[in-house]
Amino acid sequence: MISELTSLPRPAILAAGALTSAICVFVIIAKARDLGLMQAPVARSSHVRPTPTGGGIGIVAGTLLAGLLLPGGSGQTLSLLLLGALLAALGLFDDWRPLPARVRLPVQALIVLLAIWITGGTAAIAGDSGAVVQLGAGLLLLLGGLWWVNLFNFMDGIDGIAGQQTVMMMISAMAIAALGTPAALESWTWWLMAATASATAAFLLFNLPPARIFMGDAGSTFLGFVIVAIAMKSLVAGWLSLPQWLILSALFASDATVTLIIRYLRGENIAEAHRSHAYQRLARRFGGARPVTLSAFGLNLLVILPLALLARDTGFGLLAVLLVYLATAALALLAGAGLPDHETAGIATYRRLLKR
Structure with missing residues (x-):
């Protein structure tokens, strides 16, 4: 069945991912109270009335579906999607029951470290340098990736801000890659950028001011990780x-x-x-x-x-x-x-x- 679906045109796969995202978000809005995904305003909130959260689940579902269906996938790409799903699951649990940093950070660090190893991101920074330089580059990538995943979560604090950042970063990276390396348009990674942008744009239909739903940690940490993984793959490929x-x-x-x-x-x-x-x-x-x-x-x-x-x-x-x-x-x-x-x-x- 999967092999038959992967023969779909890529634009159709992007549309399926976007539709999946929109449907998930619509269902969460309707069932937010039953799911325990209502976010009440507190002193540090930017909203003034209880609002559904967890809409990032739609982004995760739409992106993962498209990533699995897009042609050109491999064991490496499947591993990255799995890591993203694990990080999203951690974020979703954090939406329900906030986790202390001493629990979240080690898991996030392990996931980022695995992504660095899978993509070969260290080599893209350090090249053929010695072991000490390689180790230093890997450490910088780990700290940078971990910081980016968390700052993306921190920056998801007003309607539409994280969604627009994701869409613009993906579209910008796609444009730079296509102009500098036309062959990139045949790559799974390039189309995953498009899938991430499409699924996020579908969520933005409900999140633009005034928002009907928030992204939540499941979506923001997932997007932070996906951007890190795509960035490392594009560095290795020489696109950006x-x-x-x-x-x-x-x-x-x-x-x-x-x-x-x-x-x-x-x-x-x-x-x-x-x-x-x-x-x-x-x-x-x-x-x-x-x-x-x-x-x-x-x-x-x-x-x-x-x-x-x-x-x-x-x-x-x-x-x-x-x-x-x-x-x-x-x-x-x-x-x-x-x-x-x-x-x-x-x-x-x-x-x-x-x-x-």
Whole structure:
């Protein structure tokens, strides 16, 4: 049966994945109370009334279905899909009964480590260097991958923000790969990018402001992992460079990292839930998620993507990464990333923090 379905045209498989995602999300919205997937607002929430969560299950189901049906799959690709499903299951359990970091982080680290080994991501960074360099590159990939999975979860805090980031990163990576390596269009990995974007876009129909459902940890950690796995596979294939992926990640990586640093300097518990990310403060300042999510989409499309397209050259790529991260970090600071609502962003505020 599977062999017959894999003969379907790829666009039909993408459509099946998107439809699966939409149906799952629709069912979860209808049955959220019975499933125990209603998220009540608390002091640190960005919503004001109980709202269904766990909509990321639809993204997971749609992406996995398409990934299994797309031609060109292998034992390696099946292993990556299985790891993504395991991480999504962990996130779903965390949605029901929050797990402490001492439980979540080791499991996430093991899953990311296995993905590095399966894809050969270390070789893409370190090349034929010696064992010490290889070990260092593997450690950096592990820490970077683990941070990305978790920051993607942290950044899923207002309607549509994580969904648009996923769609834009996948479409951008697809465009860069297709323009630089036309043969990539025949690869399972390239079409998995399309499947991830399609399943996420179907979820966004219900999640754009004002959201009828939230993604939840199942969806956000799954998407964070899928992006990491796809990035490593594309690096190994030579479709994209590391600077290009760093640029595509800039909006989320800068906001999450600056917020973490400022909260640490303030002496706060950085593992505690909060709503002081730059995007959250901006949403409150501008009266809702819509202007912030649309602005993030516009920046990704009109600024981040063109710069990433130009960053394939290693020399310019590193310079572009530096400039992009300086600019996005500055934007996060101007928005007051890491500060509570009663504090206003400004040089005096940050100077006071540094003197503590």
